[in-house]
Amino acid sequence: MEEKPLDFGCLSYISDHTGFYGTIKNSPADFVVTEIDVTGQLVTSVYKEENEDLQTLSIGEQTFKKPKLCPSPAEAESKETLDGAVRNICESVVEKDVFEDQNLPEDETDHYNVLSTLLPLDVQESLTNFACSVRSAFESQVSGREQCELSLGQFPDKNARAILHGAVRQTFPLLLTFTRHMEVLVKPNLDYQELSLLTSEEEADKFFTFLDAKVENSRFTFQPDVCKEHRTSVHHFISKKFGKLVETKSFSQKGTDGLQKMCITVRFRERKGSSGKRQRSEETPDIFTAFTLEKENLETMEAIGYMATSLGVLPSDFSYAGIKDKKAITYQAVVVKKVTPDRLREVEGLLEKKGMKISNVRPTRQHLHLGQLSGNHFTIVVRDVRCHSSDTSEDLEKRVEEAVCNVKKRGFINYYGPQRFGKGQNVQSHNIGLALLKEEMAQAIKLFFTPEEGDDPVNKAKIYFSQTEDIKGTLPLMPIYKVRERMVLRALNRYGMSDEGCVRGWLSIPHSMRIFYIHAYCSKVWNEATSYRIATYGSKVVEGDLVLCDQNVNETTSLNDRVHVVTAAEEEEEAYSIHQVVLPMPGHSIRYPTNQVGQWYKEALASAGLQSCKFWVGTLQLNIPGCYRPVIKYPRNLIYTPIPETDQQNQGEDSEHIASQKTALKLSFQLDSSCYATVCLREMMKCNF
Template sequence: MDFHDEQPRKRVRLDSPSAQTPATTTPVHEPIPAATSPALSAPVDAEMADAGLAVQNPDAAVPDPDAALLEREIKAGITAYVNPAAKGFSGVLKQRYTDFLVNEILPSGKVLHLESLDMTVSKPAAAVEGKPEVKEEVKAEPKPEAKPEVEGDEGTAVPEIPLEQVAELQAIFGEENTVSLIKLFGLSWKNPSAKRGSFFTITSPVIEDKEDRTKAHQAVRRILHNKLETVTADDNTITVTKAAPPAKRNGAKWQRNQVGNNRARGKLAWSDLGGEYLHFTLYKENKDTMEVIYYLASQMKLAAKHFSFAGTKDRRAVTVQRVCAFRVEAARLAGLSTNLRNAYIGGFKYEPHGLSLGDLAGNEFRITLRDCTFPGDEGLTSIDALLQHARAIVETAVNSFQNQGFINYYGLQRFGSFSLGTDEVGKRLLNEDLAGAISAILQFSPRALAAAQGEPVAALISSDDRARALGIHTWRTTGRAAEALDLIPRKFTAERNIISHLGLKGRTGDFQGALGNVPRNLRLMYVHAYQSLVWNTVAGRRWEVYGGRVVEGDLVIVGEKDGGVDEPEVDDEGEVIVRPGAEDRATGDADFVRARPLSKDEAESGTWDVFDIVLPLPGWDVVYPANEIGAFYKEFMGSETGGGLDPHNMRRRWKDISLSGGYRKVLARPRERVEWEVKAYGDANEQLVSTDLDAIPGAPRRQEQTVQEGANERIAVVLRMQLGSSQYATMALREMMKAGGVKSYAADYGSGR
């Protein structure tokens, strides 16, 4: 699964003159005044030398994106291919965000789609009656003027229903059902505290028109004083029951806690709806998952932690995923949907459980690669000949990928977009060099600072990156935290929180406190990135040494072959954690999934294949392979590149950076058969694959650029594949397309980092 950093919206072609000369983008570390933080005042050149980087002139040429991509892959330990002999091809990835479609695969194996924009919520009928699931229509309505709520009580007279309102109900439900409605209303009025299960229910005739159903819901609530509840079933009938009893406290009406301006219900009342968690489908275009969550939470006056999801999705893409909100009413959320930009929600359903990272089977990707070229196509002039040649190469590449899989590398997204990657920050944290870790987090490109100060530079830098560079520069040179924070955009949470803490009186040297002020998921991201670097490097070495063979000392999951594995535990990023053998654990807790080395006889038995082999992410609670690869962990981690660390000494005094470790399968392969298509197209603005939104009748349409009519002289490859949780589509494409095959669509804006 891919987790992409924010990408600029404005882009230029690959052949931009400014994108020809390779150069290394490097950070700058200016001294913080000694009075402010002497421990962070390392000279610029020394800092760069320590990082193995050369200081760059701010007006140096922008790096060639493809050369830079290969360099980043090598630096991240991504070097090997399962089948290097297979021919690849090249193509441009994500030229348009609609070229990268991601649909979550639910634990049931169903591919999730946004199927409708109707604001309906699925609700379970009373289980004892064995009724099918029904759906209630929820519609955002103007907030009514505050009125005292009419509440029945035993011994009070039931309000009389005017004849014109009786006639209105009869027109909707029929005469017989209307008699039953009024009877149910009277019983509900006289017994407001009785549970709804003790009352009869009423079912309307089929009402096909949605507007008519909406009017029916509103009529029942308005005419019958909100004493009855209506839901729409799958067959478009409306079921009417007694409404849930109002909550009482000390005998008086209790105005309960507000959740996002919605009246919170007691746990029992939420269970009547189906549970305390409102699950819904989120469809988004060119947006971060958390960007949508933060907006919804802010509008409902909630903390973002009230929302959860199974996995973060790409930004420059069209993605569909399930999200859940704790004790939030569907009508309130539906009311916010009209204000969402480039995002839509639907598929509401109350559940008794929430969502956690890893609560998905994987993701389905539909990827369009544009401007594709193929080995040996130089002499082919007709489009038909090119298509035939292209199909032969793609078919071979896909079949190899399908059958032999790909090395399950962590993608580049894991390492961030800064010149000093997140793994470098993690390395410094694990060496307990907290000042150095902060210095790495607060690095920036001299190009960004030059742009912020109005100097001409070779590349355009986004306003956010310019502001970030200027803010950090201000902090480093003046020590004025408030002034720096006024400049740094709020999206840079880690930088702002560190400066905010160090800027407090008496906290200048409190580096652990400053890092502790960074959200925990960000702190973990740094050390997890270091683990990912080690894993990638070791995986490449294992493939180089043993290839697809299973050998003595390889690690496998205990019980996997005999079905003895429980649901795996996942970490904060959704990564599966596999524990070592009980005899190697401090506690021997049997609840954890474990791993063990294979004996020589087991390795040669044929019971296990290379897809069963796992490699550990370094930590204090893992066992390492009992072969040459186990020794390589010590060799690499002890090197300068590996940070001079010992894989057998991973406990740290600070708990947050004391890693227990985990495991990851060496090879991965797609869940289902990969589908592919090679097609010709003419205009670069032509959308080649339909999204979920495109398939919904009457749904809003995005504003498209004009497509020019002309000859279909370009070739695109469209792939549909399903990958498991925490598998990276970019790494799958890399195996199919080989080195240099995946072309980045060069951004008009440099990262400035």
């Protein structure tokens, strides 16, 4: 079924083949999307249960490969020597007053000495490389697969495990350590990543070192901060994540320039006196259940709304790695909080009535994060395949082969697809995102409830709201499965349509959805910038372009340090190819090209009223650092198969049905995460959808 093309940037092509015409998504079964987790496994595969003897460990929707760290015969023979060294370290640590200066952490060399004594050399190297890859993944949104856990080996001695935990966390604050069956493992510290986006990597390092040391009466002070909204966000983050352990306070401090500036200080809370009850050493762990969601003809958020209603939980209790197409059959990993596997299975019948099925239901230990996948596998049927009307050639088979081969060889321009911007014809997601960036909250609310064509229940509710602004009257009209809309309406009903009320309305929906609208706007800017780049310079890499380099990357290398500006000499030498070129998504922590494309960004943002935008919406707790996206991407394992199909044509009341032969095309391929199949097909077929 053909739909009117949406406005998501003036798009170009990278190849010059003729292409062909066809229709996609005639039915959901013609467009099947299966998520690929970070290990490269389809989420429809059967996941193994957690078991001490298995070489894979099921965490969330993923099955992480654990490195085999089996000791060599020489290492096995030296076990007694290693155990003796452990005992010596335990005794020396007990005897030493490690917190002699309570406001300073231990000397870093002590932790390295502990690691070098407890860990074999190859494991030390693996740990260092793991930390480097985690830091790189935290900084980059164009990174590949990441190893999500690393085993440091078995440590039967409890004291040795405790010392190792502390040494790893003090040496690598961006890592978390945990024990499973006497085995010490490390994984990325996602709280560290979130704080490093609010402050800096250096401050995040120091804060988590301070936090892990747990030195009584010690304090940690962040750098002076003149932005009140930003300080509020830091306060909120620390309170939400570590509020039971520490407390924060802002105070004025005279800077080196003699001016008074506000700083945030963190200190450990005082321990409450004994009440006769034994204090719990750990909080009761949250319940998480992972499963594979199959949905048909449903938006991801709509499906989550149905599930939340059926289970009696909030939509924010669900986490997922990516948003999938509506008019399709999709399979994706989902994790729900506060719901047991048995409880989830109880609502299977209700979900099937709404076009959803669940499988691979299993307990897990953590939620998912957006982008926590390596890509998607697509199986697509293109129907009514024929030559373009402007193409005089009759050789359709040759046209298809030429198009497929060109996309395999030259790739496609990595545009954000129409799913990124919503299906609305009157208002799309990027319109709302621009209003939020300009902090026009009331305007953003009006755009959010702008009606489209049609008389479905959702549209009727939006029409009533736009005509009357009767919030209380709109609520019963809005269908119960439209969870986002209803949550905003409830907040508006309580706080009104004032600026504060509109802010409260936006804060009522999950952070991931608030920032989605801003990302939609930034994506549209990226699409338009990429079209300008291709139109201006073509496939040639020119002076001032940005390329992403992975050479000489270590744990202290920031993303901007990995982005290189092409020089005139490098352009002359043709040192880089177009697939290495990246363009920035707008944000406060990126650099722009130094050629005409950089000037285009400046003018485009200014024309939208964002010339002074800091890409930080403090009232909505939205931080937009920006990222870099490759201009060109390539499909993997691209296979195509022509499929003959018969079309029955009625030639008149008295005539017999005449069967005409048509051609369909079945395509199978994989794309990296954040790449769009419709964009790949557009390059192949040279037509819009």
